[in-house]
Structures are given as C-alpha cells and as structure tokens.
Amino acid sequence: MPPFDVPFDLPEGDPFGPHNLPYGVFSPSGSAERTVGVRLGDHVLDAGAAAAALGSPYVSLLARPSLGPLLAAGRTAWSDVRRALTAWVTVPAHQEAIAGLFHPLSSVDLHLPFEVADYVDFYASENHARNVGQIFRPDAADSLTPNWKHLPIGYHGRSGTVVVSGTDVVRPSGQRKAPADAAPVFGPSVRLDIEAEVGFVVGTPSELGRPVGLGDFREHVFGLCLLNDWSARDIQAWEYVPLGPFLGKSFATSVSAWITPLDALEEARVAPPERTHELLPYLDDSAADVEPGGYDLRISVAINGHVVSEPPFSTMYWTAAQQLAHMTVNGASLRTGDLYGSGTVSGPSAAERGSLLELTWNGRDVLELPDGKRTFLEDGDVVTLSAWAPGPDGVRVGLGDVVGQVVPGGV
Structure with missing residues (x-):
C-alpha cells in the first residue's frame, strides 16, 4: 500500500489535473537530492522514478536534478514525454x-526548475505603456514612444538573480534623487514595486547568426510560468536616463516553481489585439497560416492575501512569438534555459493594472488594504501572483503561484 493517498481520483475541475501536468524540481522533505517532478492535484510525482518503474526510455530526461536535459531534447521529445x-x-x-x-x-521543497541562461524582459502591454507614459510624460501628445507600435521594446536583465517562488526579496539599496533634491542620496529603496508578468522558457537553442522566425516559436519555447519583475522605482528613475533598467531591477526576479508546457494551453490560445500600424515582415503575424499568438491567462495580484488587481494577459499587444523573433532578428542565438518576460500585464481598467506604479499612479493614490494603506511595498508584505487559463471541456489550467515576501535590506 502507498504511504499516503494518491491523486488518481481528483475532484472534478481540479486545475492541476491530468490535462495540465506542469513540471518542476523538488526534494523530498529531509533530502538534499533534487529531481524532476510533475504536479497532479496537491501532489508531485517523482517523474524519473516513475519512468524507471515503468521501463520508460525517458528516464534519462526525467531522472535529473534540473529540467535542462528535457528542455534541450526538443519539441518531439516534449510531446512524447507529455503523452507518456x-x-x-x-x-x-x-x-x-x-x-x-x-x-x-x-512535504517537499521546490527549487528553481532550470538553470537560467540569459534573461530578457519586454514591455508588451499597450495599457501599461500608455499608463506609464501618462504618469511620466503627462504633456506629451502621445503617451507611447514613437517606436512602441513598431517593435517589442525590451532590455537584457540579470539571469543570476532569478529566484524561485517562496524566496524572500531583500529590499535593495542604491542611489535615488527626488526632483527637488540638490544631490542624490544612498539608501534602501522607498518605492519598491512589483510587475505581474508571464515568463517564457526556451528549450531548443538556435544557431548564432540565424534569426528565429514567427513560425518557429513552438519549436524553441517549451512552456511558460508566472513572473514577478520586482522594481525599485526610485533607483530606476535616477539611473535609467539615457539607458535602460539596471540596478532598479537586477536585485531579484521571481518565477514559479512550476513550468506549464505550451501543449497544456491549446484551448487558451487567442488572437492578439488588432494591429494599428503596419508591421515589418519579420513581425507580421497577420498571415492566415500563422497560429494565434496570444494566450488567455487570467492573473490575480494579491498583497498579504488581498487581491488588488486582475490583469488579463489576452490584452498584450506584442506576442511571445513576436518577442522571440525580435530578440533574435539581429542573429543573437538562443540557449537552453533562456527566459524572457512579457513585461507588465495591464488591462484597460483601473482594477487590471499590473504594478503599484499604475495602481497608485506613482504614489498619488493610496491603496486601502485590510492591514493598512499602501502606495508602494512595505517590509513584511507578501506578494502573490496566481493565474489560470481555459482548458479542455471548460476545465481550468492552473499556473503555479509566485510568492515573495519583502524583507529589510542593509545599507
């Protein structure tokens, strides 16, 4: 007899049923040994041990301390392993x-499921970009920058500070300068923020000098996960002119412990918003033979258990396929374990904004929470991102949560 109940008969509609099967890496309680696991309900299956017990040829991909070998195996292997x-x-x-x-x-410890190779973050929500433009450029004729409708804007981040859900986020210190200050000061950030995003995980690498086309997205991207792009807005504001984000973002990026394979999200695929500008050929996804590039993911953002926003991913102007095409169009190569973020997900309404910068309009408006007022995050705050997507026969596909608690940092 097994030592505990096993989840073969899950409650109807469980978002982590056999239609989902996200991948992670875990250690049994009291053990330092890591191995690939697959989530089913509120349990995790030791996938490598299961492969060995059933005489499966996929032992070499699953009996590993990281998802790296499975990611590198390519799309055919991904589909075959999922069927098994x-x-x-x-x-x-x-x-x-x-x-x-x-x-x-x-009863298990969850770990970062793959070694992050390179990390890129985008700025793909028109609602978010317009909100930010209105906040910082209120007198501009157009709240979008002139290039925004022509290419997915992004920046290269720091892969070494991508951390798994549950890791504390130490409040970063750095230089900051308010407009009225005569000189910058140094100290802990006083405008610590979150950005609700979706991360895409690259499996199959590409050759240096060979761009990846729109139609090859599913040959290279294994799956997706929720991602919190923590942001020190005061540090960022002082450092990012004329270049992009640096210390204001590189201190921590949190990702889910569970990677949802793209094959689990077939029913969630949707067309992106209507394009308002003609796109150059390498970004043009209007052709009839191009698969829908959007995903209908319903995200919730909670602070200390209180939901403050519900951003819809289906509103994202630039798709993950377009982002992949753009970041390789100059010949940059992909590596197994590359991670790229969608950028902050924000919808058209005030209740759908994916950052405190937008929710409080850069601190002008106060959020009323059950445990007090907020404009930006305070030490001790716990931020939780959760999400689901439409699945087969009306069943939801759950995405793994991303949780992080802010702890004080030294100066």
Missing part, C-alpha cells in the same frame, strides 16, 4: 507501479 506522463497518471494499469512515487506538496 498523461498515460501513467490516467491508465489504471500503471497506477500500482507509481502509487508510491507521489509526495504531498506540503
């Missing part, structure tokens, strides 16, 4: 062999 896993958890003949290989989520 689905059979293992749904076909009664397999259940006895793997029943003892499930662990309750409450």
Whole structure:
C-alpha cells in the first residue's frame, strides 16, 4: 500500500489535473537530492522514478536534478514525454507501479526548475505603456514612444538573480534623487514595486547568426510560468536616463516553481489585439497560416492575501512569438534555459493594472488594504501572483503561484 493517498481520483475541475501536468524540481522533505517532478492535484510525482518503474526510455530526461536535459531534447521529445506522463497518471494499469512515487506538496521543497541562461524582459502591454507614459510624460501628445507600435521594446536583465517562488526579496539599496533634491542620496529603496508578468522558457537553442522566425516559436519555447519583475522605482528613475533598467531591477526576479508546457494551453490560445500600424515582415503575424499568438491567462495580484488587481494577459499587444523573433532578428542565438518576460500585464481598467506604479499612479493614490494603506511595498508584505487559463471541456489550467515576501535590506 502507498504511504499516503494518491491523486488518481481528483475532484472534478481540479486545475492541476491530468490535462495540465506542469513540471518542476523538488526534494523530498529531509533530502538534499533534487529531481524532476510533475504536479497532479496537491501532489508531485517523482517523474524519473516513475519512468524507471515503468521501463520508460525517458528516464534519462526525467531522472535529473534540473529540467535542462528535457528542455534541450526538443519539441518531439516534449510531446512524447507529455503523452507518456498523461498515460501513467490516467491508465489504471500503471497506477500500482507509481502509487508510491507521489509526495504531498506540503512535504517537499521546490527549487528553481532550470538553470537560467540569459534573461530578457519586454514591455508588451499597450495599457501599461500608455499608463506609464501618462504618469511620466503627462504633456506629451502621445503617451507611447514613437517606436512602441513598431517593435517589442525590451532590455537584457540579470539571469543570476532569478529566484524561485517562496524566496524572500531583500529590499535593495542604491542611489535615488527626488526632483527637488540638490544631490542624490544612498539608501534602501522607498518605492519598491512589483510587475505581474508571464515568463517564457526556451528549450531548443538556435544557431548564432540565424534569426528565429514567427513560425518557429513552438519549436524553441517549451512552456511558460508566472513572473514577478520586482522594481525599485526610485533607483530606476535616477539611473535609467539615457539607458535602460539596471540596478532598479537586477536585485531579484521571481518565477514559479512550476513550468506549464505550451501543449497544456491549446484551448487558451487567442488572437492578439488588432494591429494599428503596419508591421515589418519579420513581425507580421497577420498571415492566415500563422497560429494565434496570444494566450488567455487570467492573473490575480494579491498583497498579504488581498487581491488588488486582475490583469488579463489576452490584452498584450506584442506576442511571445513576436518577442522571440525580435530578440533574435539581429542573429543573437538562443540557449537552453533562456527566459524572457512579457513585461507588465495591464488591462484597460483601473482594477487590471499590473504594478503599484499604475495602481497608485506613482504614489498619488493610496491603496486601502485590510492591514493598512499602501502606495508602494512595505517590509513584511507578501506578494502573490496566481493565474489560470481555459482548458479542455471548460476545465481550468492552473499556473503555479509566485510568492515573495519583502524583507529589510542593509545599507
């Protein structure tokens, strides 16, 4: 008999049922050994041990301390492994062999599921970009910069500070200068913010000098996850002219412990918003043979358990396929484990803004929370990003949460 109940008979509509099966890396309680796991309900299946128990050829991809080998194996392997896993958890003949290989989520430690190679972050929400433009350039004729409708704007970030959900976020210190100050001062950020985003995980690498076209997105991108692009707005404001974000963003980027494969999100695919400007050919996704590039992901942002925003990812102007095409069009190569963020997800209404910068209009408006007022984050605040997407037969596909608590930093 297995040592605990196994999740073969999940409640109807469980968002982490066999239709989902996101991947992560875990350690059983009390063990330092890491291995690939697949989430089913509130349990995690030791995928490598299951492959070994069933004599599967995918042991070499799954009995690993990282998702790296599976990511590098390519799309055919991704689909084959997913079909096998689905059979293992749904076909009664397999259940006895793997029943003892499930662990309750409450009994395991979750880790960063892959080694992050390069990290790029974009700025793909028109609603967010317009809000930011109105905040910082209120007298401009157009709140968007002249290039915004012609290319996905982005910047290269710091891969070494991407951390898994549950990791504390130390309040960063740096230079800041208010408009009325005669000189900059140094100290902890007083305008610490979040950005609700979606991260895309690259599996198959590409050759240096060979751009990746729109139609090759699914050959290279394995899956997606929620991402919190923590931002020190005061540090960022002083440093980012004339270049882009630097210390104001590089201190921490939080990602989910669970990577949802693109194959689990077929029913969530939607067309992006209507294009208002003609696009250059490498970004033009209007052709009939180009698959819909948007995803209908419903995101919630909570501070200390209180939901403050629900940004809809379906409103993003630039798609993940366009972002991939743009960041490789100059010949830059992809590496297994590359991660790129969508940019802040914001919808058209005030209740759908994905950052405190927008929700409080740069501190002008106060958020009323059950535990007090906020303009930006205070030490001790816990930020939680959660999301779901439409799945087969009306069932939801759950995305793994991203949780981070702000802790004081030294000067």
